[in-house]
Amino acid sequence: RLSQRLQSVADFVSKGARVADIGSDHAYxxxxxxxxxxxxxxxxGEVVxxxxxxxxxxxxxxxxHNKIDVRLANGLAAIEKDDQIDNIVIAGMGGILISEILGADIKKLKQVKRLILQPNNHEDTLRQWLDNQGFKIVDxxxxxxxGKFYEIIVAESTDCFTENSVSTDGRxxxxxxxxxxxxxxxKSDIFCKKWEKERDTLNKILKRLPEEQVIKRVELQEQKQKIEEILK
Ligand code: SAM
Structure with a gap:
């Protein structure tokens, strides 16, 4: 049985897809x-x-082994043209590393319909990367x-959409x-819990941070304000 995290990732894979799981570890x-x-x-694909x-x-x-090819490779180098991969999964890594892996071999993403990504952190950096590259977050x-919060981001290439279905709001x-x-x-309960916790952490840091550290304080206050706005 998979962990709840990996199960949730698996639930986003399209039926009948040809999948590349990059950083597969045990290939579970x-x-x-x-x-x-x-x-x-x-x-x-696994690099170690x-x-x-x-x-x-x-x-x-x-x-x-007839259905799953385990390959020792760095990132998308595991994928070959003949594989006709249409769903890529990258889970359990930092958001920056995930965007670097995707960005290192961007041509290979042309045929790919769906990216199922589970960053352990820096979700904002990864969303920014997807947005810049014309991927639309669909789920x-x-x-x-x-005790850990996990976010799963499902993105599809906007090339896959017909003109009418492309959202006009864009970025x-x-x-x-x-x-x-x-x-x-x-705004699920778990979502609110995550951001309440984040806000409490910011409050604790702000309490300890000396008044002279003006720039840092402003930065943290702004972060806190954004969280409070969405929790309202
Ligand atoms: N994907 C699995 C999961 O979510 O449970 C395993 C996550 S594990 C924490 C991350 C795996 O990614 C490690 O096995 C690591 O060796 C592998 N990895 C890290 N960078 C990689 C890269 N550039 N290419 C392929 N695999 C990589």
């Missing part, structure tokens, strides 16, 4: 998707030899597992970058 995600019958082809070997052995042991989810606002356009609309 593609194994689950094939076993459930959601997909029947995946590439599991230890987890790559474990993943390879695991996939052989469960006899899925998001926030969850709390073992994301600063608020949408920070809080997530879909999460902001939904």
């Amino acid at each position: 995600l593609p194994a689950y998707l094939v076993q459930e019958g959601t997909i029947d082809f995946a590439v599991a 030899e230890g987890p790559f070997n474990i993943a390879k052995n695991h996939i052989n042991d469960i006899n899925l 998001e989810k926030i969850l709390l597992e073992a 994301l606002s600063v608020k949408e970058l920070i809080f997530g356009p879909k999460l902001l609309l939904e």
Whole structure:
């Protein structure tokens, strides 16, 4: 069984998709998707030899090596043209690293319909990157597992949309970058919990920060204000 976090990531994979799971570690995600019958082809990319070997052995042991190709590769280098990958999953890494991995090989994203991303932090940087590259955030989810908040961002290339379905509002606002356009609309209990916690942390930092640190104080106050506005 997958963790709640990986299960939620798996739920966003399109039925029948050809999936690349980049930074797959044990390859639990593609194994689950094939076993459930959601997909029947995946590439599991992993840059570190230890987890790559474990993943390879695991996939052989469960006899899925005909459907899941485990590859030792850096980022999108795991994907080859003939794979016809249309869904890419990158989960459990920092948001900056995820955008660097995507940006390092941008041509490979041309054929890809859907990106399912689960950054552990810097979600705003990743949303900004997606927005700049013409990806539209079509879905998001926030969850709390073992005391940690996780956000999942699902993006699709705007090239995939017909002219009529392209939203005319275009670029994301600063608020949408920070809080997530879909999460902001939904404002779930978990979402509020995350940002209440963040606000409390900012309050604690502000209490300890000397009055002379004017610039830093203003910056933190502004962050706090943004949070308070959306929690209203
Ligand atoms: N995706 C799994 C999950 O969400 O549970 C594993 C997450 S694990 C914390 C991150 C994995 O990404 C590690 O196994 C790491 O070696 C791998 N990784 C980091 N940078 C990578 C890169 N540039 N290319 C491929 N894999 C990478």
